[in-house]
Amino acid sequence: MKEKTIILTGNPNTGKTTLFNSLTGLHQKTGNWPGVTVEIKEGFFTHNDTRYKVMDLPGTYSLTSFTEDEKIARDILVKKNADTVVVVADATNLERSLYLVTLMLELEQNVIVAVNMCDAAEKKGININIKQLENIMGIKFVLTTANKNIGISELKDLIHSSAVLTEKKSIKINYGKEVEEVISELQPIIKEFTPPYPFRFFAIRLIEKDAEFIQKLQKEGVYSTVEKIINKLESLCPDIENFIVEKRYAYIHGVAKECVTKEKLLEEKIEFTAKLDKIFTHTFTGSIIFLFFMWLTFQIVFNLGGPFANLLDNLFSNISIKVAQFLYFAQLPQWITSLFTEGIISGLGAIIVFIPNIFLLFFIFTAMEDSGYISRAAFVTDRIMHTIGLHGKSAIPMILGFGCNVPAIMATRTLETKKDRIITILALPFMSCSARLPIFLLFTSIFFKKNQGSILFSLYIIGVLAGMLTARIFKSLFFKHESSHIIMELPPYHAPDLKNMLISAWERTSLFLRKAGSMIFAGVVLVWFLSYFPLSAEYASRESFTGIIGSFLVPILRPAGFGNWQAGVALISGLVAKELVVGTFGAVLGGAKNMSIALSQLFTPASAYSFMLMTLLYIPCIATIAVIKQETGFRWAFIATVWSILVGWIAAVLFYQTATLFF
Amino acid sequence: MLRLNSAVNGYYRIVRIGLECPEAKRRLTTLGIFVGDIIEVTKSSPGPVIFKKGETSIGIGQGIAMCVSVIPLKLSRGRLI
Numbered sequence: 001m002k003e004k005t006i007i008l009t010g011n012p013n014t015g016k017t018t019l020f021n022s023l024t025g026l027h028q029k030t031g032n033w034p035g036v037t038v039e040i041k042e043g044f045f046t047h048n049d050t051r052y053k054v055m056d057l058p059g060t061y062s063l064t065s066f067t068e069d070e071k072i073a074r075d076i077l078v079k080k081n082a083d084t085v086v087v088v089a090d091a092t093n094l095e096r097s098l099y100l101v102t103l104m105l106e107l108e109q110n111v112i113v114a115v116n117m118c119d120a121a122e123k124k125g126i127n128i129n130i131k132q133l134e135n136i137m138g139i140k141f142v143l144t145t146a147n148k149n150i151g152i153s154e155l156k157d158l159i160h161s162s163a164v165l166t167e168k169k170s171i172k173i174n175y176g177k178e179v180e181e182v183i184s185e186l187q188p189i190i191k192e193f194t195p196p197y198p199f200r201f202f203a204i205r206l207i208e209k210d211a212e213f214i215q216k217l218q219k220e221g222v223y224s225t226v227e228k229i230i231n232k233l234e235s236l237c238p239d240i241e242n243f244i245v246e247k248r249y250a251y252i253h254g255v256a257k258e259c260v261t262k263e264k265l266l267e268e269k270i271e272f273t274a275k276l277d278k279i280f281t282h283t284f285t286g287s288i289i290f291l292f293f294m295w296l297t298f299q300i301v302f303n304l305g306g307p308f309a310n311l312l313d314n315l316f317s318n319i320s321i322k323v324a325q326f327l328y329f330a331q332l333p334q335w336i337t338s339l340f341t342e343g344i345i346s347g348l349g350a351i352i353v354f355i356p357n358i359f360l361l362f363f364i365f366t367a368m369e370d371s372g373y374i375s376r377a378a379f380v381t382d383r384i385m386h387t388i389g390l391h392g393k394s395a396i397p398m399i400l401g402f403g404c405n406v407p408a409i410m411a412t413r414t415l416e417t418k419k420d421r422i423i424t425i426l427a428l429p430f431m432s433c434s435a436r437l438p439i440f441l442l443f444t445s446i447f448f449k450k451n452q453g454s455i456l457f458s459l460y461i462i463g464v465l466a467g468m469l470t471a472r473i474f475k476s477l478f479f480k481h482e483s484s485h486i487i488m489e490l491p492p493y494h495a496p497d498l499k500n501m502l503i504s505a506w507e508r509t510s511l512f513l514r515k516a517g518s519m520i521f522a523g524v525v526l527v528w529f530l531s532y533f534p535l536s537a538e539y540a541s542r543e544s545f546t547g548i549i550g551s552f553l554v555p556i557l558r559p560a561g562f563g564n565w566q567a568g569v570a571l572i573s574g575l576v577a578k579e580l581v582v583g584t585f586g587a588v589l590g591g592a593k594n595m596s597i598a599l600s601q602l603f604t605p606a607s608a609y610s611f612m613l614m615t616l617l618y619i620p621c622i623a624t625i626a627v628i629k630q631e632t633g634f635r636w637a638f639i640a641t642v643w644s645i646l647v648g649w650i651a652a653v654l655f656y657q658t659a660t661l662f663f
Numbered sequence: 664m665l666r667l668n669s670a671v672n673g674y675y676r677i678v679r680i681g682l683e684c685p686e687a688k689r690r691l692t693t694l695g696i697f698v699g700d701i702i703e704v705t706k707s708s709p710g711p712v713i714f715k716k717g718e719t720s721i722g723i724g725q726g727i728a729m730c731v732s733v734i735p736l737k738l739s740r741g742r743l744i
Binding site for chain 1: 697723725726
């Protein structure tokens with residue numbers, strides 16, 4: 001069977017993902033484009049005895065090098081050399097979508113256009129004459145409504161007939177006499193350096209001051225000549241970059257005028273989105289609704305997901321018991337039994353137990369994205385987030401961090417710039433996740449019986465302040481000159497598609513399992529190894545490697561008021577998962593019954609609060625580190641780990657030393 | 664003439680997108696927002712400003728809104744003047 005490659009691209013909010021899901025169904029996987037963290041989804045479908053591989057690019061408005069998504073989209077388009085590029089256009093806003101189409105044609109791709117969301121356009125009284133569009137632009141168009149599966153088989157037919165063509169389509173927009181002269185003048189100088197890009201595309205990018213293209217010529221040593229030519233043009237037209245964009249839009253406007261007509265409809269039909277926006281983006285009501293939605297997300301993710309997570313937890317406990325029994329009867333050495341039950345099975349359990357919460361979180365997130373609410377939420381929180389050098393879009397993952405840092409870090413994928421993602425990810429681990437709650441409950445119930453609620457509240461506030469401080473510091477240190485400006489298109493509200501939500505949520509969850517799972521698993525097994533060996537020592541005792549490391553930490557922890565090896569061991573096991581801190585105390589203090597008495601002998605109220613501060617602020621767990629590494633790379637994962645440990649230790653020491661001065 | 668961040672809800676014509684915000688200018692033009700365009704502010708300050716151009720609603724932060732200069736338009740006999 002023949003195989004052809006199709007690339008799917010388009011502006012954000014054009015229903016591209018829904019169209020991708022309609023084309024490929026469940027036959028899809030997500031991978032990362034080499035060297036970057038941007039996800040590229042791949043799906044497959046078979047049509048007329050040909051197997052089509054469909055690559056879904058990140059939503060983009062243009063093909064410059066100004067944002068990571070645009071750069072990657074362009075990179076893939078050029079390097080993949082796809083048989084056909086399908087541009088998904090929004091039928092309700094065709095002019096905007098045609099801008100990307102013109103760029104694709106300048107890039108000389110074999111383009112077809114799926115004019116999507118035709119049902120919404122019809123409701124707005126918009127009529128599109130695709131025959132006329134095809135005549136003017138010289139490429140094929142098809143009308144689709146992906147969420148209702150309308151036009152999908154026509155699109156497949158069109159892809160099939162288009163993919164056999166070897167001829168690439170192109171367009172030549174007239175940018176005016178002066179610009180055209182410069183393009184001609186550049187030809188003999190740069191032509192040999194432009195491949196794999198078409199010469200004209202490369203030349204226009206240079207005029208638009210695209211840094212990547214400039215750098216390429218600088219390396220070849222010809223940029224100074226090119227710069228002189230472009231400078232001449234700039235003396236005639238100082239704002240040349242915008243002039244080029246305006247020329248493209250002028251062409252598109254002309255096309256749209258010929259091919260798109262609009263009937264006058266009843267006002268209330270059109271104003272539905274505007275009416276909702278008056279409430280959802282209002283400073284007061286918008287904030288209340290946003291907080292309500294976040295609260296609801298928490299409730300669904302943890303209350304609905306909790307029982308399923310417990311079921312999985314019990315399942316793994318039972319499997320562990322059965323395996324232990326089996327290995328006992330098989331008369332295998334004790335360390336093998338321990339490796340399987342306390343290492344491998346509990347390691348797998350630690351990963352899989354996250355699935356219900358993560359799936360639900362991504363399900364809700366997809367609903368928010370699909371419905372158009374997520375961009376409104378970003379606007380509501382924009383003012384607060386500006387005080388820490390971020391913008392509104394960062395608030396959503398940060399709030400979700402109170403539930404679990406792992407999916408919250410993954411939710412930063414909705415942020416456009418690398419800077420915003422990194423700063424948000426660095427601040428996120430300070431949001432007190434639900435796994436830290438058992439530690440706080442244990443200590444407050446022993447040392448702060450009368451003020452349990454207030455102490456708990458103070459810890460959450462300190463976590464938020466530490467996150468804000470971190471964001472501020474890292475913004476000043478690493479991204480001083482990068483400002484955070486929010487510019488977002490606010491798509492019209494519409495009902496999210498259930499099938500799309502399920503597919504997206506599962507696809508994101510499985511990506512988490514594949515990527516973070518291996519590292520969590522390795523971490524759990526490592527802690528098992530350190531707790532089990534040497535063989536002469538009891539599991540997680542003072543003589544075990546964890547105990548030895550715990551003892552080694554004593555001098556470091558002493559200024560914070562908890563200079564005992566048990567606290568050291570508990571903090572180390574807390575790296576695997578914060579839930580393990582309480583369990584470890586139970587193990588090293590002679591069981592749950594004796595734990596309260598033993599803890600009240602090891603800690604004072606001041607050192608107990610100091611210990612809670614440490615557990616609040618130092619890195620939440622291996623899963624969090626794994627996901628930070630997955631999303632940002634080793635360097636930032638390392639910085640986040642060291643930074644949070646430092647912040648935790650400094651806060652604990654400062655608090656304890658100050659408290660001992662007064663009490 | 665006034666800055667977009669101080670504009671109340673209503674119709675305006677964009678008369679300048681400041682060169683002091685080159686990135687903002689580039690992003691706005693990519694979205695099809697140019698000097699000379701007529702826009703309708705649907706949510707004014709405090710906080711981000713939301714405006715409509717044709718079928719598109721665009722929200723911009725205060726920083727960018729300060730770089731955009733507009734003049735108010737009035738509706739007279741069904742036409743904006």
